[in-house]
Amino acid sequence: MNEILEGLVEAAKLIAAFDPELVEITLRSLQVTITAVVIAAAIGLPLGAWLAVMRFRSRRLVIAILNALMGLPPVVVGLIVYVLLSRSGPFGVLGLLFTPTAMIIAQVIIVTPLIASIAHQAIRDLWSEYHDLLISLNTTKRQRVATLLWDARRALLTACLAGFGRGIGEVGAIMIVGGNIDNATRVLTTAIALETGKGNFALALGLGFVLIALAIAVNLLMHSLSRTERSGTW
Amino acid sequence: MITRTLLACAFALSTLPAMAETVRMAVTTSFENSGLADVLLPEIQAELGIEVELLVVGTGQALRLGEAGDVDAVLVHSRPAEIAFVEAGHATHWREIMYNDFVLIGPSDDPAGISSAQTAADALARIAEAEALFVSRGDNSGTHQKELALWASAGVDPEDLGSAYNAVGAGMGAALNTASGLNAYILSDRATWLTFGNQADLALLFSGDPEMFNPYSLLPVNPDRHPHVNNAAVMQLEDWLVGPRGEELINAYTVEGQTLFVHSAVPQ
Numbered sequence: 001m002n003e004i005l006e007g008l009v010e011a012a013k014l015i016a017a018f019d020p021e022l023v024e025i026t027l028r029s030l031q032v033t034i035t036a037v038v039i040a041a042a043i044g045l046p047l048g049a050w051l052a053v054m055r056f057r058s059r060r061l062v063i064a065i066l067n068a069l070m071g072l073p074p075v076v077v078g079l080i081v082y083v084l085l086s087r088s089g090p091f092g093v094l095g096l097l098f099t100p101t102a103m104i105i106a107q108v109i110i111v112t113p114l115i116a117s118i119a120h121q122a123i124r125d126l127w128s129e130y131h132d133l134l135i136s137l138n139t140t141k142r143q144r145v146a147t148l149l150w151d152a153r154r155a156l157l158t159a160c161l162a163g164f165g166r167g168i169g170e171v172g173a174i175m176i177v178g179g180n181i182d183n184a185t186r187v188l189t190t191a192i193a194l195e196t197g198k199g200n201f202a203l204a205l206g207l208g209f210v211l212i213a214l215a216i217a218v219n220l221l222m223h224s225l226s227r228t229e230r231s232g233t234w
Numbered sequence: 235m236i237t238r239t240l241l242a243c244a245f246a247l248s249t250l251p252a253m254a255e256t257v258r259m260a261v262t263t264s265f266e267n268s269g270l271a272d273v274l275l276p277e278i279q280a281e282l283g284i285e286v287e288l289l290v291v292g293t294g295q296a297l298r299l300g301e302a303g304d305v306d307a308v309l310v311h312s313r314p315a316e317i318a319f320v321e322a323g324h325a326t327h328w329r330e331i332m333y334n335d336f337v338l339i340g341p342s343d344d345p346a347g348i349s350s351a352q353t354a355a356d357a358l359a360r361i362a363e364a365e366a367l368f369v370s371r372g373d374n375s376g377t378h379q380k381e382l383a384l385w386a387s388a389g390v391d392p393e394d395l396g397s398a399y400n401a402v403g404a405g406m407g408a409a410l411n412t413a414s415g416l417n418a419y420i421l422s423d424r425a426t427w428l429t430f431g432n433q434a435d436l437a438l439l440f441s442g443d444p445e446m447f448n449p450y451s452l453l454p455v456n457p458d459r460h461p462h463v464n465n466a467a468v469m470q471l472e473d474w475l476v477g478p479r480g481e482e483l484i485n486a487y488t489v490e491g492q493t494l495f496v497h498s499a500v501p502q
Contacts, residue, residue: 086302086303086304087302087303087304087460087462088301088302088303088304089302092303095462097304098258098287098289098304179287179289179291180289180290181258181287181288181289182287182288184287194290196407196408196411197263197267197405197406197407197408197411198267198407198429198430198431199407199410199411199414199430199431199432199433200431200432201431201432
């Protein structure tokens, strides 16, 4: 129990001192996960909407696979990305291993199925409501997807925030493809794993509390920017 | 369209430090945990202008990274694995830099009485005799291999210890955390133990047997196999570590008043 209190004290100290190393790894955590979520949303949201609108033979199978991929173990994703980006792998010449880019690629793979699945669930319900209207207006497939994406934006924001949540707390994949290199690829979660390994529980917990605070701040910021969860609006 | 955005992002984000010489070196957790890297790396940066990026992994993964050409050099402590690595042509040679030693850690009241043991093998035999809890790395790391060799010379098969033998399959720090939680015996390197923050009721009970010396070697990845590795900088780094400046810094490094490493390289 004491250690949790020590962790809180440590977190307060780190933030109060505006520790440059903490700022650096925090910014890198944000850079990696936000970039990954933006790319994943650019793929996952249209994919989710498209799956809701389109009817094709293996649709059920594709959706089942997508839902199952939400549970992809990050370590496995990390290993696959490592093997692909390794100097002996097919994309080795790009020299991307142990860079933030490699970490972003891994997180895109982890986050995209989650965003696409949640987007699909939300848009499927909306589509059953809009179906007759959009068909009678003689809209094209592209227009239907665009309308559904716009009108479901609140639910889609939730999908993106869920993706952010999965990415920012993830450690298994980025540890393998990033390598937790000081000043290059160390982020909050890998630093926490490192400090735990050194037995510095107070510092590890302190970093953990900083991570939680960061996640809360990002969620609040998104809600205030998108004017959701406010009094008077539902 | 999406592919193009992806590619653009990939290129925009691959912020590699321009011009500066960088050496990527895979090292074992015990080296990083000792804190010696924090002393050596800034000096190397200042004197040679080489930025050393450390990948802190287990011995097995470090050798795999070297084999794949993902790092420029490997610093590990497992002599048989090093020799095999060089013989397979993955590295040009191995060069012993320094050694530290392994120590046996256990509950401070020492139920197995290993503190009065004569040799490491004797100490392990006493742990087996007392059926005391023992935590093993169980991850095929250099430390794990040393532990298995010591069990062998004690004439004990750890498999026979049953539930008293806990192979955690984790790094040194994580294994020490487990030992601390179970109040069990464990083999650790001295450096990690001294800098370990969660010692709880554990204490250093046995050390000093020459069997427990732990030499670290540098393995430069073979540039004939992987032309992109920065072999020139690795050779500079090796000369520096082997030379008088490396010797001075390594021998002078202490934690809580104890010398951790002994420089053992011979300049050519």
